[in-house]
Amino acid sequence: MKEPKDYIIFPLDLPTYNEAMSYVELLQGHVGIFKVGLELFISQGPGILTSIRNAGDSGIFLDLKLHDIPVTVKRAFLAASQHAPEFVTIHCDEGGESLKSVADSNPGNTKILAITVLTSLDKRKLRELGYDEHFSEDISALALLKARIAKEAGCHGIVCSGHEVGMIKKELGNELIAVTPGIRPEWSVVNQDDQKRIVTPSEAVLNGSDYVVIGRPIRDAKNPADAAKIVAEEIASAL
Numbered sequence: 283m284k285e286p287k288d289y290i291i292f293p294l295d296l297p298t299y300n301e302a303m304s305y306v307e308l309l310q311g312h313v314g315i316f317k318v319g320l321e322l323f324i325s326q327g328p329g330i331l332t333s334i335r336n337a338g339d340s341g342i343f344l345d346l347k348l349h350d351i352p353v354t355v356k357r358a359f360l361a362a363s364q365h366a367p368e369f370v371t372i373h374c375d376e377g378g379e380s381l382k383s384v385a386d387s388n389p390g391n392t393k394i395l396a397i398t399v400l401t402s403l404d405k406r407k408l409r410e411l412g413y414d415e416h417f418s419e420d421i422s423a424l425a426l427l428k429a430r431i432a433k434e435a436g437c438h439g440i441v442c443s444g445h446e447v448g449m450i451k452k453e454l455g456n457e458l459i460a461v462t463p464g465i466r467p468e469w470s471v472v473n474q475d476d477q478k479r480i481v482t483p484s485e486a487v488l489n490g491s492d493y494v495v496i497g498r499p500i501r502d503a504k505n506p507a508d509a510a511k512i513v514a515e516e517i518a519s520a521l
């Protein structure tokens with residue numbers, strides 16, 4: 283059965299092997315999944331995935347946010363899936379056909395998560411990037427459009443903000459896995475940073491998130507394991 287701690291994805295946003303593995307040791311049993319992003323994967327290579335797997339029974343989320351021409355994305359996903367992570371991320375921006383060709387050729391059990399709209403983007407940035415008013419003024423419409431494309435292409439889930447997850451689940455159904463970054467517990471000391479569309483852990487799960495990505499609030503806490511425990515308690519009471 284899924285326990286409250288299993289909702290927590292901790293991003294190993296750390297530059298070295300030793301720092302990453304020290305957080306794995308510290309948080310093993312307090313979070314469900316460790317996320318390996320570009321920084322760690324590029325600096326350490328696939329060996330870091332083996333080390334995390336050997337350290338305990340937490341899941342692995344390989345957050346590569348793939349975005350390239352369709353054939354390159356497909357081949358990169360196939361290479362990533364050789365390491366059998368639970369999740370790999372792909373941007374929606376190459377369109378449904380590209381996502382479908384990855385989903386159709388998925389050789390194993392790795393789940394494909396599609397990135398909708400990064401939580402660091404806001405209206406001003408979307409306008410700057412050329413999105414028309416309909417989408418720049420209503421980010422949830424853009425997130426829903428991309429989530430629909432991802433679902434129809436056969437992706438298992440999406441990454442979206444806690445503000446959009448309720449509406450997306452209502453429109454597209456509960457079986458689409460929703461992973462929500464941009465989480466800031468009320469007690470978090472890192473409120474003034476680059477995440478724009480933030481919610482608390484309880485708001486996220488109440489809105490329908492299946493997983494919450496919580497990095498700096500746990501990483502930078504005095505006692506990261508205690509911070510993860512408090513987040514799990516908050517999730518338990520929200521559930």
Ligand code: C5P
Pocket residue numbers: 293295317319345399400401402441463464465477495496497498499
């Ligand atoms: O909680 P914190 O802001 O430190 O989390 C940062 C992590 O969230 C990074 O690993 C980043 O890649 C991830 N993230 C994400 N999708 C977003 C925004 C952030 O996966 N839309």
